[in-house]
Amino acid sequence: MTAYEKVAAARDKNRPTAVDFINEMCENFLEMHGDRRYADDPAIVAGIARLGNLPVTIIGIEKGHDIKERNKRNFGSAHPEGYRKALRQMKLAEKFNRPVVCLIDTSGAYCGIGAEERGQGQAIAENLMEMMTLKTPIVSVLIGEGGSGGALALGVADQVLMLENSVYSVISPEGCASILWKDASKVQRAAECLKLTAEDLLGLNVIEEIVPEGDQLFVHLKERLIAILRENSKKDVSDLTEKRYERFRKIGGVV
Amino acid sequence: MSGRMRKFRRPRNVLEGQPATQAEEIVETLSVSCPKCKKSVDSDDLAESFGVCPYCRHHFKLNPRQRVRQILDEGSFLEIDKDLSPKNILTFPGYDAKIESAISGSGEKEGVVCGTGKISGFPVAIFVMNPQFMMGSMGSMVGEKITRLFELATKEGLPVLGFTVSGGARMQEGIVSLMQMAKTSGAVKRHSDEGLLYVCVLTDPTTGGVTASFAMEADIILAEPYALVAFAGPRVIEQTIRKKLPAGFQRAEFLLEKGFVDDIVDRRRQKKHIASILSLHKREAV
Numbered sequence: 001m002t003a004y005e006k007v008a009a010a011r012d013k014n015r016p017t018a019v020d021f022i023n024e025m026c027e028n029f030l031e032m033h034g035d036r037r038y039a040d041d042p043a044i045v046a047g048i049a050r051l052g053n054l055p056v057t058i059i060g061i062e063k064g065h066d067i068k069e070r071n072k073r074n075f076g077s078a079h080p081e082g083y084r085k086a087l088r089q090m091k092l093a094e095k096f097n098r099p100v101v102c103l104i105d106t107s108g109a110y111c112g113i114g115a116e117e118r119g120q121g122q123a124i125a126e127n128l129m130e131m132m133t134l135k136t137p138i139v140s141v142l143i144g145e146g147g148s149g150g151a152l153a154l155g156v157a158d159q160v161l162m163l164e165n166s167v168y169s170v171i172s173p174e175g176c177a178s179i180l181w182k183d184a185s186k187v188q189r190a191a192e193c194l195k196l197t198a199e200d201l202l203g204l205n206v207i208e209e210i211v212p213e214g215d216q217l218f219v220h221l222k223e224r225l226i227a228i229l230r231e232n233s234k235k236d237v238s239d240l241t242e243k244r245y246e247r248f249r250k251i252g253g254v255v
Numbered sequence: 256m257s258g259r260m261r262k263f264r265r266p267r268n269v270l271e272g273q274p275a276t277q278a279e280e281i282v283e284t285l286s287v288s289c290p291k292c293k294k295s296v297d298s299d300d301l302a303e304s305f306g307v308c309p310y311c312r313h314h315f316k317l318n319p320r321q322r323v324r325q326i327l328d329e330g331s332f333l334e335i336d337k338d339l340s341p342k343n344i345l346t347f348p349g350y351d352a353k354i355e356s357a358i359s360g361s362g363e364k365e366g367v368v369c370g371t372g373k374i375s376g377f378p379v380a381i382f383v384m385n386p387q388f389m390m391g392s393m394g395s396m397v398g399e400k401i402t403r404l405f406e407l408a409t410k411e412g413l414p415v416l417g418f419t420v421s422g423g424a425r426m427q428e429g430i431v432s433l434m435q436m437a438k439t440s441g442a443v444k445r446h447s448d449e450g451l452l453y454v455c456v457l458t459d460p461t462t463g464g465v466t467a468s469f470a471m472e473a474d475i476i477l478a479e480p481y482a483l484v485a486f487a488g489p490r491v492i493e494q495t496i497r498k499k500l501p502a503g504f505q506r507a508e509f510l511l512e513k514g515f516v517d518d519i520v521d522r523r524r525q526k527k528h529i530a531s532i533l534s535l536h537k538r539e540a541v
Binding site for chain 2: 109110111112113115116117119120121122124125126128129130132133148152153155156168169170171176179180193194195196200201204206244245248249251252254
């Protein structure tokens with residue numbers, strides 16, 4: 001598959017969304033709404049559940065399936081209140097020593113008047129800061145599109161996994177092509193240049209592992225998440241956050 | 256001259272824009288015409304008024320050297336990591352040439368200048384982003400330099416003062432640029448957890464990944480008058496919502512009204528204002 005074919009696969013409307021992953025992998029999911037400051041953002045689904053025997057906090061960016069639901073979910077583009085809802089759930093996870101699982105699937109944080117008025121930049125920034133030192137294990141999974149800051153706002157984790165046909169990028173190939181080459185038809189080239197596939201990101205040490213897709217996707221991912229979280233839960237929490245810092249600290253440093 | 260001014264008023268896209276020539280003009284020519292009120296301003300007068308138009312208060316863009324001269328006590332600046340320069344990590348087409356032209360156009364090796372110095376005698380660690388270097392976009396070395404500065408300040412127990420100006424992430428560094436948001440945020444958090452002060456001054460324009468990381472993470476966030484401060488820039492929003500944005504949207508005054516900056520401080524009062532902040536945060540034995 002070419003890089004742009006991966007982009008298309010990651011955006012495929014028939015691809016499972018965050019809610020599908022939660023339903024397939026978890027039992028006893030109890031959704032928690034609202035950021036306690038402004039509103040509930042349906043683009044982000046958050047709550048507590050059991051993953052195997054493990055109680056977890058699970059947070060996903062949800063695109064929705066049919067057009068009605070996609071509208072309700074704002075096509076998976078969250079507002080600041082969505083990121084603040086996510087952070088509120090993470091803080092509760094920290095309080096109750098529950099590991100956190102984040103499922104990322106967004107073309108980006110929403111670009112609109114309300115989002116700017118309510119501090120989209122500030123909301124994302126706060127998540128980056130707080131996740132870095134959150135005293136409980138965090139694992140993030142790119143399940144579809146990983147669009148820039150809106151994806152990273154749930155991506156500061158001990159381990160980051162990517163599905164084999166997911167992508168993760170600072171800008172969409174369309175945006176990149178139109179800005180750099182003033183030519184939206186050069187998207188294929190932009191997709192190659194941006195190095196946004198799971199293989200590329202594994203090579204750049206931005207992710208830890210690639211999750212194969214196929215019939216066993218949910219079963220396999222669930223097993224991996226349980227294994228990773230069990231391992232991390234054994235670690236001293238200050239070692240965990242130290243390693244989390246080091247994980248990001250070395251990206252793009254002086255070799 | 257008029258061509259250069261036009262470029263200043265209507266910059267090309269923020270990530271790709273030509274290095275702003277405004278700051279050079281302050282010293283290079285006898286007079287400049289203010290892009291806002293169009294009046295001709297004597298260059299010496301402009302330098303004396305900290306690059307603020309004496310007629311309409313328009314804040315001209317400054318390069319980091321001018322900024323450091325304005326804000327720090329004379330001779331107190333000690334620069335660190337001066338030689339760190341961008342690398343074409345992804346072998347992105349055309350990026351090498353862009354780096355070269357940014358270096359020759361700005362006389363700097365990266366889009367941020369870092370160091371330590373004093374403000375009215377109070378020691379600070381300082382970073383100043385550079386509008387002349389690929390519009391202050393956040394490449395990995397920008398992230399690295401800012402992270403190192405916060406780590407140094409944490410170690411030495413220093414407050415950090417930052418001046419942001421940025422078109423956002425540096426596209427040519429792809430995901431590695433994006434990761435600098437997390438990296439710098441981690442360093443800011445560790446500095447903060449030590450009980451140390453971080454003051455950030457948002458200057459025109461501060462956007463994208465910089466807004467969504469260290470620009471919005473300060474304990475005290477100040478902004479220059481009428482500075483554009485945004486996550487998504489106005490053009491992106493207009494394209495998304497297919498509507499014209501109201502006047503003043505995403506300007507410093509708008510952010511103040513919405514509760515996202517602590518105060519708007521005219522450049523001519525900044526040194527005194529920041530010295531007062533530092534003085535009120537001085538740790539003294541009670």
